[in-house]
Amino acid sequence: MKTSATIAILLLLIASISQAADLAQQVDRLAKPYIDSETVVGMSIGIIQGDKTVVRGYGKLSADDSRVPDGRTIYEIGSISKVFTGLLLADAVVEGRVSLVTPVEELLPAGFSMRRRDEVAPIRLWHLSTHTSGLPRLPDNLKAADPNPYAEYTSENMAEFLAQYQPRKKPGENMEYSNLGTALLGMLLAADQKTDYATLLQTRIATPLQLDETQIVLSAKQQNRLASPHVDGGAPGRTWDFDVFAGAGGIRSDVDDLLKFAQAQLDPPAGKLGVAIDLAWRIQQQPLDANDFAMGLGWHVAHDGSTRWHSGQTGGYHSSIFVSRKLDAAVVVLANTATGEVDVLAEQLMRMVAGVDEKPREFAKLVEVSPEKMERLTGKYQLAPGAVFTVSVQGNKLLVGLTGQSMLRVYPRSETEWFYKVVDATLTFQVDKSGRGVSVELFQNGVRRTAQRMGKNE
Template structure:
């Protein structure tokens, strides 16, 4: 997840005389043109395969689609295209907590221990300090980012087999590193646990709780964990950064951390509810989740509502998320009555900058389209020279393959990842700060592969 350190340092609204009278259609067309100007370069540059963008400003709303439904399908995505929203799911999970509080089923300070199944007892860093529900919603629980017994049978779907048995086993053996409230440390496990506890409290599943308490009341007809046949047909196929095929994720017992699928139409409707909460308990819950519940502890921290990160302007709430083939970003500003939603079927955090730009544009700032570096293209026959296995140390082997027009590299025990060319021989990862150099002899054969990472160079020799 990115740290948006400078976010909203200067958001300006400038009044310059009496506004001209324009029709609603003209205003929508102008807003759409502004969105296109900022969003289209992401598709034109190949940064995303497909992307749906929605913005809302007052009574105006615009949804636009860019790129392709998939690398193999030239249809343009739209507001009804389904995407995985990853960690944006945490906002929904925390809203379920706020809803449970509004309906007097739990309180923010309810100890987690009280909702655990019989026989499951968590260890504490301090015997007098239990983890409370609000700690899970503000990443201050002291729980790790991920459990140490994740151990997926399929690394491309890492959460799918993390069931209730594994979750309980981790809870009873985990020794917290920090006391609750001592540190802000992002925890997928904590958010997933929160969703599961809230579902168990109501003797239902997380998927059913999400639908009954949030999706149905707000009219979010495509916001689900499990998709219908129609929704599955509208799910944009996943891609890794750079375009290779990615993988959908199923989060099982940790669904509250990132298991939701949705559309831009639904997410823009959800953002509208944050701007103007409905009457009743759900509206009270939205307002409760919007409030600041945790101030920054370290200098780099963001303040937090329940689930929401609070931007540096003190007003805008945001969250982003990424899975094995998707990325999502949602920004909402009550001060400017504005919201921006960006969903893509490409696992790239680059679109976070677009979401920021869009909400600043809606606030009145002048935003310039992003300029992307010209992509280096390497001939297929050149990439084929590198295909093989390279041993960097005993038991650690790089596997190099070509998938379509993409060079893929995997290290023993890790998934294959795309690398990108700086030249014919120098390639880099986007997911980590590392570079690979293929050493080619005069005959055009590659015999060694050099890894440069963390200031250290290591050589791997071809073994196949």
């Protein structure tokens, strides 16, 4: 009897390993084209499907570090932070500190004030978490063009903006995605407990769920596991630091931690935190427009009515998480490349988990242009006074930057015609007999503008 039981257990274990291996192969098949096409430099993927968990890594940490990312590689997760802030609101409600309908004005710290669109209708906490507050996406005193836009935006800056901002819509009148609204929510919840957002995140969510790598500020050891950031096209990007906007996009994490977080959504732990998870999961706002998604607290609700999801992007990373209690499944994709293509992959993986026969994507094949020929296009081209294109070569990549903007990779349709992936724009070079660029034409939004090569000393 003992021998038979042991054999049965062994067979179940072998079957489980085989199923996980099959799942890993399916993930590899869908992920590989994103690396082969250089759409993504490196990424880590985590899948939960019932009792199976698979973690896979692809690509490399950076152009100078060929190590393959894994489940412990850390990334900026951007706006997935909003899901954590929504859970912090639910936690405060369960603890009895606030209610979903508590007016924001009641929690404003000293020195803050807000104008109302309607005296009868204040902004309430749940409005901030469901993007129905009437607050704009970003405050107009934020230097959004800065390579690290949120680092120096403080609570004083937020107070200055809120004091003068006149809402155009009543709370609850429409859905307008607002980083500002979630940032304000995170600040208010932390201030109510006389702490900062990073500490509140640790004490109320990360520590109870054993999310050891989920932080606002990384330790030195964690910093060594942070994948290098890249913009769409593979050029170097920037890490982003956050002050008062931390609750909207400041969290860093890894796939192993986010799978733990996803598992807690699928099977909430006993106690008040589990109650808070269910509260945040519950639909709190139905769509107000055909293009809207229903909302939990921080969570978007997919059109199937059951899957919760969110994505995030910073100056060099993109992240996506999908969780379905109906399927008992979750998908996490973290990439060190700021491209929305990551969301497409995450959706593919979620459909695969749901049983759909997903086909690997086919990316357009690029014309091969030698680095020597690309070098002949390098230089500076003046589009207008104060607006200069800088063209350079990095390895086998042609990079173009306009004054005050990041260097972005462009892709060849021919030796002289190149296109961006991050925006719908084309650059066409005019060359002399030696192949040296003499001008470049920008075609964007139906308009053609020509930039002339500048002299060697300019």
